[in-house]
Amino acid sequence: MKRMLSGIKPTGQLHLGNYIGALSKFVSYQDEYEMIAFIANLHCITVPQDPQELKKNLHDCVALYLACGLDPKKATIFLQTDVKEHAQLGYIMCCHTYMGELNRMTQFKDKQANGEKNLSGGLYTYPALMAADILIYDPDYVPVGEDQKQHVELTRDVAIRMNHRYGNLFKIPEPLIPKVGARIMSLSDPSKKMSKSDLTNKGCIYLLDDLKTARKKIMSAKTDSLGIVKYDPENQPGVSNLMQIMSSLSGNRPMAEIEQEFAGRGYGDFKRAVADVVCAELEKIQARYQEIVDSGMIDDVLREGAEKARSMAAPKLDLVQKAIGMEITAH
Numbered sequence: 001m002k003r004m005l006s007g008i009k010p011t012g013q014l015h016l017g018n019y020i021g022a023l024s025k026f027v028s029y030q031d032e033y034e035m036i037a038f039i040a041n042l043h044c045i046t047v048p049q050d051p052q053e054l055k056k057n058l059h060d061c062v063a064l065y066l067a068c069g070l071d072p073k074k075a076t077i078f079l080q081t082d083v084k085e086h087a088q089l090g091y092i093m094c095c096h097t098y099m100g101e102l103n104r105m106t107q108f109k110d111k112q113a114n115g116e117k118n119l120s121g122g123l124y125t126y127p128a129l130m131a132a133d134i135l136i137y138d139p140d141y142v143p144v145g146e147d148q149k150q151h152v153e154l155t156r157d158v159a160i161r162m163n164h165r166y167g168n169l170f171k172i173p174e175p176l177i178p179k180v181g182a183r184i185m186s187l188s189d190p191s192k193k194m195s196k197s198d199l200t201n202k203g204c205i206y207l208l209d210d211l212k213t214a215r216k217k218i219m220s221a222k223t224d225s226l227g228i229v230k231y232d233p234e235n236q237p238g239v240s241n242l243m244q245i246m247s248s249l250s251g252n253r254p255m256a257e258i259e260q261e262f263a264g265r266g267y268g269d270f271k272r273a274v275a276d277v278v279c280a281e282l283e284k285i286q287a288r289y290q291e292i293v294d295s296g297m298i299d300d301v302l303r304e305g306a307e308k309a310r311s312m313a314a315p316k317l318d319l320v321q322k323a324i325g326m327e328i329t330a331h
C-alpha cells in the first residue's frame with residue numbers, strides 16, 4: 001500500500017479552505033493509502049500564539065480531523081511534538097538546506113514584503129522542519145493545497161541532495177494537489193486565498209461557524225456585475241470561487257453542469273444554493289465534532305497515533321544520524 005502524509009498547522013480555527021484543499025482529501029485517501037495525518041504544533045509557534053488559544057485550536061483541530069471523517073483505525077493521527085524525532089531531524093535538515101533556498105520561499109517572502117516586523121528565525125527555517133516531517137516517514141505522496149507545493153518541492157531537493165551525499169536515505173515524495181479546490185479564495189476579496197489571517201472575518205468560513213453566520217458570509221460574497229454563473233477565474237474570480245466550493249462539496253460536480261443549472265438565474269439564487277451545500281456539510285461536521293468532544297476519545301487517539309508514528313520515525317532518525325557519522329555507539 002502506498003503511503004501518504006500530511007499536516008495542518010492550526011494557528012487559528014480550521015476553515016473551509018483547509019477542509020476543501022486538504023482535510024477532505026485526506027479522508028478520501030485513507031482507504032486506498034496508508035495515511036499519516038498530524039497536527040503541526042511546532043509550526044504553529046513560528047508566529048506568536050496566545051497559549052490558551054493555541055491549546056484550544058490544537059484540540060479543536062484533532063476533533064475536526066475526526067469529525068471530518070479521518071478514522072484512527074485507518075489513519076495514524078498524532079501531535080507533532082509527541083514524536084520528538086521531528087524536531088531533531090528538522091535541525092539536521094536545516095543544516096542541509098541552503099539559505100538561498102529558504103530565501104526563495106514565497107510564504108516567508110510575502111510576509112517580509114508586507115512589512116511584517118519581528119519575523120522569527122523559526123518561520124524562516126520552517127520549510128526545513130517540514131522536510132523532516134515528511135521524509136522521516138518515507139511517504140509516496142504529500143496531499144496539500146497549492147500554497148504548500150513549493151515546500152514539498154524543496155523537500156524533494158534536499159532529500160535528493162542528501163541521498164546523493166550519504167547514500168539512499170529517503171524516498172522522494174510527490175506533492176498531490178487537488179484539481180479543484182487547491183486554492184479556495186477569500187469570499188470578500190477573491191484575489192486573496194481564504195485564510196485565518198483574514199482580519200475582517202467576512203471572507204473566511206470556519207468549520208465551527210454557526211450556520212447562520214456561514215450563510216451570511218456566502219450571501220455577501222463579492223461577485224461581479226456580469227450576472228452570469230460561469231467558470232472563468234480570470235474575469236469572474238468571485239463567482240468561480242463559489243463554483244469551486246460548490247463543486248468540491250458535491251463530489252467534484254462538473255462546472256458545466258453548474259453553469260447549466262444556473263443559466264438565466266441571478267446571483268442570489270446561485271449563492272443560496274452554494275450556502276445550502278456549505279451549510280449541509282458544516283452541519284454534518286459540527287454534529288460529529290460535538291460527539292467526539294463529548295466522547296473524550298481524543299487523548300487515546302493521540303497516544304496511539306504517536307506510538308505508531310514513533311515506531312516509524314525513530315529508526316529513520318537513527319539511520320540518518322549513522323549515515324552522517326553523528327553516532328559513535330552501535331546501539
Ligand code: AMP
Pocket residue numbers: 007008009010011017018019020021022023143144145146147148181182183184185193194195
Ligand atoms: P495550514 O492551515 O496553513 O496548515 O494549511 C493546512 C492545509 O490546508 C494545507 O495543505 C494548505 O495547503 C491547505 N489550505 C490552506 N488554505 C487553503 C485555501 N484557501 N484553499 C485550499 N487549501 C488551503
Ligand code: TRP
Pocket residue numbers: 005006007008009040043129130133134142144148151
Ligand atoms: N506547512 C504546512 C502548512 O502550513 C503544514 C505542514 C507542516 C505540513 N508539515 C507538513 C504539510 C508536512 C504537509 C507535510 O499548511
